[in-house]
Amino acid sequence: MRNFKEIGKNVEIFEPISLINEGQISIRNNARLSEFTLIMGGLGVYIGNFVHVANHVSIAGGGICVLEDFVGVCAGVRIITGSDSITGEGIPSPLVPEEYRSFYRSHVICEKHSFIGTNAIIHPGVTIGEGTVVASGSLVTKDLEPWSIYMGSPARKIKARNPEIIKSMENEIYEKYDIIASEFDYVKP
Numbered sequence: 001m002r003n004f005k006e007i008g009k010n011v012e013i014f015e016p017i018s019l020i021n022e023g024q025i026s027i028r029n030n031a032r033l034s035e036f037t038l039i040m041g042g043l044g045v046y047i048g049n050f051v052h053v054a055n056h057v058s059i060a061g062g063g064i065c066v067l068e069d070f071v072g073v074c075a076g077v078r079i080i081t082g083s084d085s086i087t088g089e090g091i092p093s094p095l096v097p098e099e100y101r102s103f104y105r106s107h108v109i110c111e112k113h114s115f116i117g118t119n120a121i122i123h124p125g126v127t128i129g130e131g132t133v134v135a136s137g138s139l140v141t142k143d144l145e146p147w148s149i150y151m152g153s154p155a156r157k158i159k160a161r162n163p164e165i166i167k168s169m170e171n172e173i174y175e176k177y178d179i180i181a182s183e184f185d186y187v188k189p
């Protein structure tokens with residue numbers, strides 16, 4: 001029996017999966033967590049409606065992660081919400097007593113309809129704008145504009161996306177399945 005902070009209807013969780021600090025993980029409706037995935041609850045992980053987290057994904061770092069409605073996270077993605085500091089203020093190891101460490105906790109926010117391609121890496125303190133696509137293998141170190149396509153290491157904007165069709169489908173889905181849009185503003189920095 002799982003002990004999530006919140007879990008909605010039609011949530012699929014495929015084993016084997018590693019869920020650490022489940023009491024900090026909220027999952028809304030019609031979501032899927034695929035096998036060989038690691039999710040550390042940290043300060044809070046919030047997964048919206050119609051979200052797929054594919055296999056071999058990791059969400060770690062001890063901070064906050066928000067995956068708003070209709071977000072897709074492809075295989076092998078790394079979402080990092082915090083890290084040890086490596087500048088010399090402490091020993092960078094989670095096995096060292098806390099008073100000898102130097103680390104920070106931050107956030108990663110993936111807004112509605114964002115899509116993170118295979119093996120992309122998202123660093124702490126980043127917001128992926130609504131409807132934005134991050135191409136496979138990209139490295140994201142700063143906020144990304146809404147409704148755009150980014151590619152590369154570091155990720156650079158290569159093209160804009162048109163939100164009209166997607167937004168109309170979103171409204172249809174909410175109405176057809178009688179689902180209320182997720183609202184995670186209360187956890188965003």
